[in-house]
Amino acid sequence: xxxxxxxxxxxxxxxxxxxxxxxxxxxxxxxxxxxxxxxxxxxxxxxxxxxxxxxxxxxxxxxxxxxxxxxxxxxxxxxxxxxxxxxxxxxxxxxxxxxxxxxxxxxxxxxxxxxxxxxxxxxxxxxxxxxxxxxxxxxxxxxxxxxxxxxxxxxxxxxxxxxxxxxxxxxx
Amino acid sequence: xxxxxxxxxxxxxxxxxxxxxxxxxxxxxxxxxxxxxxxxxxxxxxxxxxxxxxxxxxxxxxxxxxxxxxxxxxxxxxxxxxxxxxxxxxxxxxxxxxxxxxxxxxxxxxxxxxxxxxxxxxxxxxxxxxxxxxxxxxxxxxxxxxxxxxxxxxxxxxxxxxxxxxxxxxxxxxxxxxxxxxxxxxxxxxxxxxxxxxxxxxxxxxxxxxxxxxxxxxxxxxxxxxxxxxxxxxxxxxxxxxxxxxxxxxxxxxxxxxxxxxxxxxxxxxxxxxxxxxxxxxxxxxxxxxxxxxxxxxxxxxxxxxxxxxxxxxxxxxxxxxxxxxxxxxxxxxxxxxxxxxxxxxxxxxxxxxxxxxxxxxxxxxxxxxxxxxxxxxxxxxxxxxxxxxxxxxxxxxxxxxxxxxxxxxxxxxxxxxxxxxxxxxxxxxxxxxxxxxxxxxxxxxxxxxxxxxxxxxxxxxxxxxxxxxxxxxxxxxxxxxxxxxxxxxxxxxxxxxxxxxxxxxxxxxxxxxxxxxxxxxxxxxxxxxxxxxxxxxxxxxxxxxxxxxxxx
Numbered sequence: 001x002x003x004x005x006x007x008x009x010x011x012x013x014x015x016x017x018x019x020x021x022x023x024x025x026x027x028x029x030x031x032x033x034x035x036x037x038x039x040x041x042x043x044x045x046x047x048x049x050x051x052x053x054x055x056x057x058x059x060x061x062x063x064x065x066x067x068x069x070x071x072x073x074x075x076x077x078x079x080x081x082x083x084x085x086x087x088x089x090x091x092x093x094x095x096x097x098x099x100x101x102x103x104x105x106x107x108x109x110x111x112x113x114x115x116x117x118x119x120x121x122x123x124x125x126x127x128x129x130x131x132x133x134x135x136x137x138x139x140x141x142x143x144x145x146x147x148x149x150x151x152x153x154x155x156x157x158x159x160x161x162x163x164x165x166x167x168x169x170x171x172x
Numbered sequence: 173x174x175x176x177x178x179x180x181x182x183x184x185x186x187x188x189x190x191x192x193x194x195x196x197x198x199x200x201x202x203x204x205x206x207x208x209x210x211x212x213x214x215x216x217x218x219x220x221x222x223x224x225x226x227x228x229x230x231x232x233x234x235x236x237x238x239x240x241x242x243x244x245x246x247x248x249x250x251x252x253x254x255x256x257x258x259x260x261x262x263x264x265x266x267x268x269x270x271x272x273x274x275x276x277x278x279x280x281x282x283x284x285x286x287x288x289x290x291x292x293x294x295x296x297x298x299x300x301x302x303x304x305x306x307x308x309x310x311x312x313x314x315x316x317x318x319x320x321x322x323x324x325x326x327x328x329x330x331x332x333x334x335x336x337x338x339x340x341x342x343x344x345x346x347x348x349x350x351x352x353x354x355x356x357x358x359x360x361x362x363x364x365x366x367x368x369x370x371x372x373x374x375x376x377x378x379x380x381x382x383x384x385x386x387x388x389x390x391x392x393x394x395x396x397x398x399x400x401x402x403x404x405x406x407x408x409x410x411x412x413x414x415x416x417x418x419x420x421x422x423x424x425x426x427x428x429x430x431x432x433x434x435x436x437x438x439x440x441x442x443x444x445x446x447x448x449x450x451x452x453x454x455x456x457x458x459x460x461x462x463x464x465x466x467x468x469x470x471x472x473x474x475x476x477x478x479x480x481x482x483x484x485x486x487x488x489x490x491x492x493x494x495x496x497x498x499x500x501x502x503x504x505x506x507x508x509x510x511x512x513x514x515x516x517x518x519x520x521x522x523x524x525x526x527x528x529x530x531x532x533x534x535x536x537x538x539x540x541x542x543x544x545x546x547x548x549x550x551x552x553x554x555x556x557x558x559x560x561x562x563x564x565x566x567x568x569x570x571x572x573x574x575x576x577x578x579x580x581x582x583x584x585x586x587x588x589x590x591x592x593x594x595x596x597x598x599x600x601x602x603x604x605x606x607x608x609x610x611x612x613x614x615x616x617x618x619x620x621x622x623x624x625x626x627x628x629x630x631x632x633x634x635x636x637x638x639x640x641x642x643x644x645x646x647x648x649x650x651x652x653x654x655x656x657x658x659x660x661x662x663x664x665x666x667x668x669x670x671x672x673x674x675x676x677x678x679x680x681x682x683x684x685x686x687x688x689x690x691x692x693x694x695x696x697x698x699x700x701x702x703x704x705x706x707x708x709x710x711x712x713x714x715x716x717x718x719x720x721x722x723x724x725x
Contacts, residue, residue, distance in 0.1 A: 043369055045376045045398055046721055047423035050467070050504055054493070057486035073369075087322045088304045089376060089397045091345045092368055098346040115329050118416065121408065122401035123311045123318045124303065130334035131325050143504055 027166050034077070034103070034165065035157040036066040041076040043096065046083030048110040048143040055146040067153055073099040078156070079133070080149075084112035084119055085126045097133040103165055107152055108135045111142045118142065173221060173252050175200040181221070182212060194257075198439060198658045201242075201255035209258045210268035210294075216245060216254070217273055223249040225566045227270070229659070229687035230280035231672055232288035234314045239265040239290055244659055244672065244687075248566055248582055255659070260290070269295035276569030279695040287312035287403075302396030302724060312404055366709075368397045374471060375720030379697065379713075383706060391701035391709060393694050399724040406684040411437050411651045412511065414684065419505035421669075421686055422722045424467055427453075427460035428664030430509040432686075435590060436660035436671040437511050441653040448641040449513040450592045455526070455634045456499055456508055456518075457662075458627040462533075463492040464665035465620045465627070472617050472714040473544045476553050481544040488536060491529050498522045511651065513644030523635050530628055537625055545621060554617055555608030558700050558712035565611065568699060569692035572667020574716055577603035577619045578611035584663035596633050598626045613715035620717065652679050666690050666717055690722035 040062075044052050056062050056069060070076045073096045085093055097106065108129050111117030116127035126132060136159065139152045179193040179202050190212070192203040204212050216224045228244040243256040260267055269292035271278040281292040282301040289310035292298055300307065309316055319327055326332040340346060362385075367378035376397035382389040402421060406414040418429035431453060438445065445453075466489050470482035493503040499518055500508035508515050544550055560570065565578035575582060583600040585593040601622040603615035653675045661670035667689030676682040693716040700712060 047420055047504055049375060050423060054486060054490065057490065058483055059487065059490045071370075084398060084400055086397060086399055087325065088302075088399070089368065090323070090325055092397070094340055094343055094346055095349055096369055097340060098350055118420065119400045119402075119405065120329055121318075122405055123316070124399050124401050126325055127327065127329040128334075131332060132335065133340055134335055134337050145503065 027164055030165060031161050031163065035160040038065070038067040038078050038105075038153065038156065038160075039070045039076050040067055040078040040080050041073055041096065041100070042069040042071050043079060044082040045085065045089065046110075046112065048082035048113070051143045051146055052080060052082045052109065052149065055149045057146075060146040060150050062150065062153060065150075065153055065157070073097075074101060076100050077103065078105045078107065080107045080109050081113040081129045081133075081135075082109045082143075084117070085129050085132060086124045087126060088124070090126055090132045093129065093132050103160075103163075105136045105156060105160075106133055107137045107139055107149075107156065109139045109141075109149065109152070110144055111140060114138050114140060173250065175202065175254055178202065178216075178222065178254055181219075182215070185215060186212060196656075197255070198656055199253075199255050201257050203257045203259065206258045206260050206267045209256075210270060210273070212256070213243070213270045213273045216256070221250070223247045224254060225249060227274040227276050227280070227569060228253075228661075228668065229670055229672060229685065230270075230277055230284065231683075231685040232284040232290055232312065233674065233683050234288060234312065235259075236314055238262055239288060241267055241284065241290065242672070243270070244670070248580060251587065264291075265289065266291040266293055268293050269298075271295055274569070275567050275699070276692055276695065279691065286310070289313065300396075302399035304396075311401060366391070367394075374714075374718065377694065377718065377720050377723065379709070381706070381709075386705050386707075388701050388704045388706060388709060391697055391704075393697050395694060395723050397724065398720045400721070402725050403684055403686065406681055408680065410679050411653075411681060414681065415509070416505065416507045418671075418686075419507055420721060421725055422664060422666065422688065422690075422719055423504060424464040424719055425460055425665040425669075426504065426506045427457045427508060428662050428669045429686075430506060431457055431591075432660055432662045432664075432669045432671045434509040434511055435662060436658055436673045437651070437653070439658045439660055440656060440673055440675055441511070441647075441651055443512040443647055444645050445512050446642045446645050447592070447639050448517075449643045449645070451634050451638045452499075452514045452518050452643060453509060454592055454596070455523075455631055455638075456496070456506070456514075458630045458634070459492055459495060459499075459526070460506075461627045461665045462624050462631075463489050463496075465624045466492075468665070468717040469540075469617060469620050469624075472554075472711070472717075473550065475710050475714040476550060478544055478547070478550065481540055484536070484540060484543065488533060491533075495522065495526055495529065498525065510644065510647075512647040513642070517643045518638075523638065526631060527635055530632060534625075534628055537621065537628075541621065545618060551607045551614060553708075553711050554614035554715065555612055557608075557613045557708050558704065558715065559609055560611045560696070560700065562611070564696075564699070568696045570667070570696060571689045571692065572663065572665070573601075573619045573623060574616055574667060574689070574693055576601060577615040579603055584661060584668060588661070590660075590662060592634070595637070596630055598630050601626060613711050616715040616717075650679050652677060661687070664689060666693070666719065666722060686725055688722040688725070690716075690718045690720075693718050694723045 113129045119125040182191045194201045224245040224247045226246045231242045233240040245254045286300040364381040368376040378394040380392045418433040419426040421429045466485040470485035474482040500506045560578045562579045606618045607614045655677045657674040659672045670687035672685040674683040
């Protein structure tokens with residue numbers, strides 16, 4: 001079976017003899033479950049946090065993609081770094097990331113989280129959250145619109161879908 | 173009483189050489205000898221004719237050859253203001269603390285110590301406020317050089333590659349917390365960290381709790397997790413270049429940051445604003461106030477477990493965001509005002525849209541009240557909880573809805589009017605113990621709900637009375653105000669948003685200091701917390717409507 005399932009979707013064989021039964025690869029099924037239940041950490045530091053809130057709100061409604069917020073990192077798959085990270089905050093971000101369950105992803109939301117943005121010449125601001133935790137997806141904007149964050153979640157779903165998480169767990 | 177009369181009064185009491193009057197400044201100041209500052213401040217507070225019961229702001233200034241501490245005072249009783257200064261040498265800067273005179277000075281002095289290294293003698297706890305404890309140097313000094321790295325994190329974008337998974341997993345802080353499980357020693361009381369990542373703190377605010385079971389011994393706010401150094405960055409930017417930063421001081425009420433900054437610089441450079449621009453400003457500001465109060469009141473209900481009202485408000489807020497896009501092209505960080513005007517006109521089609529939306533929105537306030545404000549459980553959670561008396565509110569420097577909920581009838585829009593507020597009719601909402609007693613958490617919540625209605629009234633009036641004309645006055649391309657200093661303030665959604673600006677004749681501000689509402693609201697937590705239940709702490713915290721970047725800046 002080819003691995004390019006991110007474009008084609010999972011290979012599903014419907015068993016004609018047994019109605020209601022479908023067959024597919026475990027990897028595909030697991031990935032499909034994973035991408036359809038991205039629980040993100042309710043973590044907002046600055047302005048982007050308000051747009052994050054609006055994204056979860058009634059108009060953009062992230063829930064329809066299975067993405068709901070969790071208050072504790074132990075139950076989250078995704079850390080959306082929404083806002084500026086200062087040196088004082090850096091340790092806490094690192095800890096939050098470490099407490100999340102694998103597999104975990106990070107979206108750097110907004111210019112501050114990408115590069116330090118407006119505040120990169122400041123004495124107290126980290127120039128990009130990728131200097132503190134590994135980042136999977138950079139989302140530009142100051143702040144990004146809810147539609148943009150929505151798009152980022154969809155891109156992340158694509159990325160998840162192309163991974164072989166079972167292989168990773170067994171081997172590498 | 174005028175500053176010149178106050179100066180005479182001080183001279184008569186303390187001797188002629190104690191105080192020097194500076195009439196050349198826009199807000200005339202009195203310079204006091206540093207040794208006498210405590211006595212003079214106590215006199216200013218206690219004297220029957222003066223009664224300066226409110227320390228608006230305390231700022232440090234680096235004058236290259238000396239340090240200056242500036243006190244902005246106001247009297248609610250007498251409705252007059254005063255600027256007091258004191259100057260000290262640069263080698264060993266030290267002055268008496270006035271935290272015993274006005275409790276609100278406690279945090280202001282800690283901030284000044286943190287950023288300027290000025291020692292306040294007699295301060296109860298002079299430690300760093302914003303920066304980490306092990307930070308080297310005082311960032312707001314003019315000769316400060318940014319570090320190259322802090323705890324292994326490089327301080328420029330160019331240096332260093334992005335970290336990998338393994339690096340983070342092996343990091344000492346992660347190792348220590350996740351594997352060695354080190355707990356702090358307990359001393360009879362349980363110590364808890366509430367924040368900086370906590371759903372009820374709305375952003376990165378940290379409260380260190382000492383609890384005896386469910387009852388708090390005290391909650392000590394630990395701030396600075398979002399200290400972005402906006403005041404220092406403003407010194408590197410041209411006057412207009414600071415405008416986008418003022419959006420981000422209070423992102424829920426970005427328009428007020430814009431307005432305060434515009435007012436300050438206009439006062440400094442003597443710029444006139446055409447009437448239509450003033451109307452544009454007020455329409456945008458009041459819409460912004462509605463949007464901010466929607467979040468403020470919505471999150472209180474969410475923190476106490478009612479999610480539905482919050483989602484209702486988020487839906488309404490989306491429409492305000494749409495209108496804001498029509499007004500200034502942005503949803504959240506507006507960057508709308510310019511010196512002597514605004515960036516874009518509000519067209520008639522937008523005005524119609526606003527009026528249509530207001531017709532839809534006004535009944536929604538009643539629906540919100542039906543949903544939550546009259547809810548028995550909700551009222552029981554808020555009424556009689558976290559009561560602040562009017563005297564406490566003034567002494568701790570509370571402003572805006574928090575102050576008015578305590579029964580102090582004061583609104584900058586009415587009492588120190590700016591822009592077109594004198595032409596508009598609105599009521600100042602004062603707490604009257606709607607469900608419990610004056611100054612409790614329910615009053616703070618409900619004052620905001622009522623203020624939404626007043627803002628609707630204001631927007632309606634402004635939309636209907638909007639004159640035709642220009643939206644931009646005449647302003648030089650490169651603004652170089654003469655050397656002077658000014659303090660301008662507006663009534664933001666969280667109270668007084670004040671900007672203290674010093675110019676030295678160049679195209680950049682010499683010093684910019686922001687005084688914000690959330691700052692003092694956060695500082696009062698330590699005073700309010702003893703004896704509260706942990707669950708009540710969330711209610712009090714929510715009712716104070718604190719926004720993290722306003723505290724930290």
